[in-house]
Amino acid sequence: MEENKRLVKVPTMAEMAASGEEPEILFWVGCAGSFDDRYKRVTRAFVQILEHIGVKYAVLGTEESCTGEPAKRAGNEFLFQMQALTNIEVLNGYNVKKIVTACPHCFNTMKNEYPDLGGNYEVIHHSTFLQQLINEGKVRVKEGGSFKGRRITYHDSCYLGRANDIYEAPREVLAVLDADLVEMKRVRANGLCCGAGGAQMFKEPEPGKKDVNVERTEEALATLGTGGNSVIATACPFCMVMMNDGVKNKDQEENVQVFDIAELIAQAEGLTK
Amino acid sequence: MIGIENIIFLIVAAIGIGLFVWQVRNIRKNVLMGRDTTLNDNPSERINKTLLVAFGQQKMFKRMLPAVLHLFVYVGFIVINVEVLEILIDGIFGTHRVLGFVGPLYSGLMALNEVLAALVIIACVMFLWRRNVTKVPRLWNGVELRAWPKLDANIILITEIVLMLALFVFNIADMKRVLLTGGEVVGYYPVSQFFVDVFGDNPEQLYVIAKVGWWFHIVGILAFMNYLPSSKHFHIIMAFPNVYYSNLKPKGKFTTNPAITHEIKAMLDPGYQPPAPEMDAEGNPIIQRFGAKDVEDLTWKQLMDSYTCTECGRCTSVCPANITGKLLSPRKIVMDTRDRMEEKGEHPAIFAPNHYKELGEERVEVTEEKTLLRGYITPEELWACTTCNACVESCPVNIDQLSVIMDLRRYLVLEESAAPASLNTMFTNIENNGAPWAFSPADRFNWADEIYVPSKN
Numbered sequence: 001m002e003e004n005k006r007l008v009k010v011p012t013m014a015e016m017a018a019s020g021e022e023p024e025i026l027f028w029v030g031c032a033g034s035f036d037d038r039y040k041r042v043t044r045a046f047v048q049i050l051e052h053i054g055v056k057y058a059v060l061g062t063e064e065s066c067t068g069e070p071a072k073r074a075g076n077e078f079l080f081q082m083q084a085l086t087n088i089e090v091l092n093g094y095n096v097k098k099i100v101t102a103c104p105h106c107f108n109t110m111k112n113e114y115p116d117l118g119g120n121y122e123v124i125h126h127s128t129f130l131q132q133l134i135n136e137g138k139v140r141v142k143e144g145g146s147f148k149g150r151r152i153t154y155h156d157s158c159y160l161g162r163a164n165d166i167y168e169a170p171r172e173v174l175a176v177l178d179a180d181l182v183e184m185k186r187v188r189a190n191g192l193c194c195g196a197g198g199a200q201m202f203k204e205p206e207p208g209k210k211d212v213n214v215e216r217t218e219e220a221l222a223t224l225g226t227g228g229n230s231v232i233a234t235a236c237p238f239c240m241v242m243m244n245d246g247v248k249n250k251d252q253e254e255n256v257q258v259f260d261i262a263e264l265i266a267q268a269e270g271l272t273k
Numbered sequence: 274m275i276g277i278e279n280i281i282f283l284i285v286a287a288i289g290i291g292l293f294v295w296q297v298r299n300i301r302k303n304v305l306m307g308r309d310t311t312l313n314d315n316p317s318e319r320i321n322k323t324l325l326v327a328f329g330q331q332k333m334f335k336r337m338l339p340a341v342l343h344l345f346v347y348v349g350f351i352v353i354n355v356e357v358l359e360i361l362i363d364g365i366f367g368t369h370r371v372l373g374f375v376g377p378l379y380s381g382l383m384a385l386n387e388v389l390a391a392l393v394i395i396a397c398v399m400f401l402w403r404r405n406v407t408k409v410p411r412l413w414n415g416v417e418l419r420a421w422p423k424l425d426a427n428i429i430l431i432t433e434i435v436l437m438l439a440l441f442v443f444n445i446a447d448m449k450r451v452l453l454t455g456g457e458v459v460g461y462y463p464v465s466q467f468f469v470d471v472f473g474d475n476p477e478q479l480y481v482i483a484k485v486g487w488w489f490h491i492v493g494i495l496a497f498m499n500y501l502p503s504s505k506h507f508h509i510i511m512a513f514p515n516v517y518y519s520n521l522k523p524k525g526k527f528t529t530n531p532a533i534t535h536e537i538k539a540m541l542d543p544g545y546q547p548p549a550p551e552m553d554a555e556g557n558p559i560i561q562r563f564g565a566k567d568v569e570d571l572t573w574k575q576l577m578d579s580y581t582c583t584e585c586g587r588c589t590s591v592c593p594a595n596i597t598g599k600l601l602s603p604r605k606i607v608m609d610t611r612d613r614m615e616e617k618g619e620h621p622a623i624f625a626p627n628h629y630k631e632l633g634e635e636r637v638e639v640t641e642e643k644t645l646l647r648g649y650i651t652p653e654e655l656w657a658c659t660t661c662n663a664c665v666e667s668c669p670v671n672i673d674q675l676s677v678i679m680d681l682r683r684y685l686v687l688e689e690s691a692a693p694a695s696l697n698t699m700f701t702n703i704e705n706n707g708a709p710w711a712f713s714p715a716d717r718f719n720w721a722d723e724i725y726v727p728s729k730n
Contacts (some may be wrong), residue, residue, distance in 0.1 A: 005726070006728035007297065007725055034708070035708060046722070061717065063716060064717060065714070066708050074692060075564065077563070082537055112523050162661065162665070190666075193663065198661070212596075262374050
């Protein structure tokens with residue numbers, strides 16, 4: 001089957017600028033998407049989708065740096081602004097207009113907090129981007145692909161949902177899979193956090209009865225039932241880590257997998273074979 | 274006819290209203306201790322929000338039963354105020370049911386009042402039941418819900434029941450007396466008519482009972498009004514301005530400190546000229562702390578929030594940290610802010626600050642420092658927050674609990690470098706590697722190796 005595959009050369013902004021070109025979108029990968037082994041698979045799936053639809057995109061590659069978001073949520077406004085101002089210089093230097101990212105934390109901070117510091121871009125989260133592709137007919141999942149009939153529950157990311165009122169886009173993306181979509185009790189504006197936001201990802205939790213991700217995973221598992229072969233869908237690298245850990249904590253890896261919505265679409269489209 | 278009774282009434286009313294104005298001025302002074310912030314943009318959106326969230330009780334309806342019960346009390350409060358206006362006029366000028374001239378409209382109003390008063394009693398009894406018998410967790414648990422807030426809630430509910438009963442006593446006795454003396458009953462009383470005979474048929478006695486009911490009702494209202502500033506019940510006034518001055522921006526947008534921006538720009542570019550600092554009245558530059566250590570470091574809106582809080586605990590009941598047994602309770606943050614503000618500034622007639630040490634609350638390890646941070650709110654609480662905005666979303670009166678948590682965190686980090694060690698490691702990683710983890714920036718693009726897609730033929 002090798003002859004049916006093509007090696008992807010991910011274009012960088014530097015290369016584009018050198019040849020006098022400007023991409024339509026900048027794909028902001030984020031730190032988790034660049035370094036976390038699990039989330040790198042999401043980055044790759046998203047690139048496969050970008051290649052599949054043939055949009056003119058580029059990444060910053062090694063020129064990318066942390067948005068400063070975790071520093072800001074942890075109270076280190078100084079470090080946040082250092083990062084933000086440096087990033088804005090790079091982005092403005094490349095004349096970037098439109099940014100797509102698979103991380104709700106990068107998305108939120110670039111969309112809402114960068115403008116105060118001179119960074120004005122159209123920032124789109126990959127859930128909204130995928131929804132647009134589906135609406136435009138650029139992504140057509142044939143008969144729901146391999147997810148037909150499987151139970152999927154979507155876990156709302158706080159920084160997409162309450163922070164930016166994005167509740168429907170990821171759900172509409174999942175709707176094309178023709179799966180059995182089930183909702184947890186605490187969803188949308190009432191969604192329960194995975195426990196990683198506000199820089200919790202980088203520290204041990206305070207003393208308590210339970211970890212937040214375990215509480216949330218229990219809810220997801222109760223919603224998915226005991227049928228097995230079911231999926232917790234996420235749209236955030238931190239949520240993914242937390243839900244994965246939760247599933248492991250409950251010894252349910254055999255029955256439940258955690259996927260990002262981009263992975264589900266790429267799989268259903270047959271891009272990952 | 275104006276007699277001695279009317280003069281007494283006038284004096285009582287003047288004292289009641291005067292005392293209330295004095296208390297409100299104190300509260301205003303406290304709120305103005307806060308930093309300035311401009312929240313006057315988009316008046317039309319603000320008015321809309323006020324109509325929906327404050328007048329329309331929109332966010333209450335996330336929980337149906339309390340929403341409906343609260344609606345009875347709320348509509349009752351607004352409509353019965355029209356009768357209070359009449360009582361004031363009657364009381365001052367010695368008239369009797371002065372608004373009666375509007376005829377059928379008056380009958381309708383009195384009928385509505387009676388129905389609402391009955392619903393208020395039913396709702397308040399059910400609220401008392403929920404608080405004291407079924408003990409709804411958010412109304413019963415939490416270190417911030419010590420004796421006083423619980424007593425306060427019960428005082429409010431019992432007072433409302435008693436005030437409504439006084440209104441019925443007046444209506445019943447007044448109606449019977451008018452009937453006995455062959456007069457025409459002004460207005461229609463669908464509830465009182467069933468109880469018309471309970472006070473006997475001695476016109477003089479009925480006159481006295483009606484008077485007592487009337488006086489009790491109006492003096493009760495004046496007293497209750499003066500109780501408000503010391504109570505969570507002050508929300509009936511503060512909810513409206515507080516919603517008007519809501520944050521209209523996406524909840525994910527946290528504030529940016531421009532002073533830090535200037536500092537960094539000056540660092541990166543030696544030629545950068547930061548703007549001159551703002552001066553106070555005496556011409557000294559105003560140097561503000563980074564983040565918040567005490568109440569004066571918060572904005573007036575954050576302080577206003579704490580006067581609007583009705584301690585319903587919806588925020589705490591949806592907080593992921595609190596649900597999983599951490600010390601953090603967003604309601605406590607808001608109540609602590611109010612207590613500290615009244616300790617530091619002015620305070621209303623009844624003042625009962627929450628000193629956790631004196632209360633023997635061992636889990637809240639506050640210090641003797643007379644500041645909001647550590648004196649009331651501990652770093653352990655602040656570091657448990659996931660910044661998920663569930664508290665902000667749940668608040669029926671648009672309090673921004675998260676902004677206070679963030680400002681206190683900023684003080685800990687920027688002024689004291691007192692972040693947990695693991696967060697300091699994260700900061701160092703970002704500084705050195707451009708990522709919160711200890712990975713080499715040179716490896717950042719490795720994910721792109723060997724990605725294949727099906728080739729299109």
